[in-house]
Amino acid sequence: MQMTATDNHAVAQAVHDVGSALWFGGSVMGVAGVNKSGNDLSQGIDRIRVAKSAWTRFSPAQWLGIGATLLAGAQLTRSSRGRLALQKGYGSAGAAKAAIAVLGAAATAYAAYCGTRIGNLAEEARQRGDQVDVKDATLPTPLTPPQIATWQRRQRLAQYAVPALAGANIVLGSYLVQSYRTGATAKGLLRRLIPGR
Numbered sequence: 001m002q003m004t005a006t007d008n009h010a011v012a013q014a015v016h017d018v019g020s021a022l023w024f025g026g027s028v029m030g031v032a033g034v035n036k037s038g039n040d041l042s043q044g045i046d047r048i049r050v051a052k053s054a055w056t057r058f059s060p061a062q063w064l065g066i067g068a069t070l071l072a073g074a075q076l077t078r079s080s081r082g083r084l085a086l087q088k089g090y091g092s093a094g095a096a097k098a099a100i101a102v103l104g105a106a107a108t109a110y111a112a113y114c115g116t117r118i119g120n121l122a123e124e125a126r127q128r129g130d131q132v133d134v135k136d137a138t139l140p141t142p143l144t145p146p147q148i149a150t151w152q153r154r155q156r157l158a159q160y161a162v163p164a165l166a167g168a169n170i171v172l173g174s175y176l177v178q179s180y181r182t183g184a185t186a187k188g189l190l191r192r193l194i195p196g197r
């Protein structure tokens with residue numbers, strides 16, 4: 001069975017959407033579940049360790065989702081060259097979506113780096129015999145060593161930026177898919193041909 005251009009587009013769209021869902025869902029689970037799960041443990045160091053362990057295990061799946069989103073997004077852009085040129089508004093939405101996807105990947109990498117720094121600093125403090133007191137993986141207490149608290153603050157900002165950007169990527173993807181409807185295509189072409197319309 002030979003695949004047509006339409007079939008290739010459908011496959012790329014499916015890969016993109018599944019990758020985006022994995023990325024968004026995993027980041028929300030991290031904020032709501034993984035980073036908070038340490039509350040159930042009595043030792044501060046264990047609160048950090050359990051989150052670090054969970055993120056380390058999930059990281060390959062998360063990056064698979066991000067990679068699928070970016071690669072399939074590039075394929076969708078390639079297959080929509082004509083639409084990008086002709087349909088008014090489609091190109092700017094596509095550019096915004098691409099920028100948000102790249103920013104989201106960067107935020108994910110930064111969040112992972114913050115988590116690694118928190119984990120390493122906590123282990124170093126433990127080896128020195130210092131007490132590592134934290135509420136959970138991203139929330140310090142007044143007794144948290146200052147360096148760890150600083151990275152926890154950075155991690156908190158990054159952990160909320162990731163699902164916000166991954167979610168915005170999904171929303172813009174939905175907008176672009178709706179642009180394929182016959183009415184939306186005709187309207188976009190008319191707006192391109194008759195400025196001010």
